[in-house]
Amino acid sequence: MAQTSNPDPIGQYSDEGRRALAEGRYSDAEIAFEKLRQLEPNVAEVHANLGAIYFQERKFQQAVPALRQALKLKPGLARSQTLLALSLSETGHYEEAAAGLEKGFASSDDPEVRRMCGLQLQRVYSGLQRDDKAVEVALQLNRSYPNDAEVLYHSGRIFGNYAYLSARHLGEVAPNSIWTHLASGEASESQGSYDLAITEYRQVLRLDPRRPGVHYRLGRSILARGAQAHSQDASPEAQKEFAAEIEIDPTNANAAYELGEAHQNLGEMDEAEKFFRLALKYYPGFEQANLGLAAVLLKGGKPAPAREYARKAVAENPLNQVAWYRLRQIEKALGNPAGEERALAEFQRLREKSNAADDAKRLFSLDEVTPQKPD
DSSP: OOOOOOSOHHHHHHHHHHHHHHTTOHHHHHHHHHHHHHHOTTOHHHHHHHHHHHHHTTOHHHHHHHHHHHHHHOTTOHHHHHHHHHHHHHTTOHHHHHHHHHHHHHHOSOHHHHHHHHHHHHHHHHHTTOHHHHHHHHHHHHHHOTTOHHHHHHHHHHHHHHHHHHHHHHHHHOTTSHHHHHHHHHHHHHTTOHHHHHHHHHHHHHHOTTOTTHHHHHHHHHHHHHHHTTOSOHHHHHHHHHHHHHHHOTTOHHHHHHHHHHHHHTTOHHHHHHHHHHHHHHOTTOHHHHHHHHHHHHHTTOHHHHHHHHHHHHHHOTTOHHHHHHHHHHHHHTTOHHHHHHHHHHHHHHHHSOOHHHHHHHHTSOOSSOOOOOO
16 A cells, blocks of 8 residues: 655654554554654653553563653653653562652652552562561551552552561571460461460460460360360360469450350359359450350340340441340340341341351451350
8 A cells, every 4th residue: 555645754643642542542552652752762752651651561671761761861750750660660670669669659649650659669678678668568558548459468468478577587586485486376376276376375384374365375276176176075174274364364354255155055154144244344345245144144034134235245246146146035035026026137137148258357367255156
């Protein structure tokens, strides 16, 4: 096809390139601006636009020299400075990228540019083993973009890596310390390695027999190991640990609750009530303890005071199915059909509703106490 001569090829390529850019046709824009670069090699904006196009196409190796040339011709091109820093990070040149990313993250008025700089800055600091700085950026990103899935994903990785590095360093500088054994015990417990957790917690107690919180964690691990093995023999051993915790720290509401739950399961309602009340003395909003005490009072023929505690549990967590189930039992015992019907309807609604999000949360966190169950 014969080409027609164009008296103004610069204007033609400029119009074509800008139009393609506006329409998101980056490959066409790339062709046009590469032609412009041949015709106007000393115009900074041509190199800047070409660098931006390469960046959008994820051609970071090509973006870097184009953006460098733009800044050589006109050092004040702020957008090109940011894009160059982002491209350098993408190509693994972390040391060189750091200053530009720090500037973009600290001073950009564009939320999306600031977000991109922050994400790349996390990558740069991690690559340079400046892990404390990566954590600082992650915290700032979480505050600025609290519901951004990508930010949350990368922040989680940063926090997890920092926790791992801190624990590893702890093991290196103080391998036989209480803190190393305690960290190892908690890590093993969180992974379901209860035998290892029990060994580590007992080592802590050998080093410091009155260390607060350790008897409680040991008791929880014993219970969890028993549940894992489908054994009913773990409770007496765990109870001894919870009782030891109360002796050291009478304000440990979790240990008091576990003792209350154990006595309730054995049918020892007076002892159960005593320990549930002890838990609530120090933690009045303790949802599970309120439910436990409501159950004990109901079984003891005291539905009126039981309702008070069931209602407290519902107020603490309106999504707790067991709370509504127990309230329904209490309203029935009180002869209140309207209250019974309402509690039953809410229980059924919650039961039918998907709890996938709650289940996912539980995968990444330990239950601090044994949860109440419907009778």
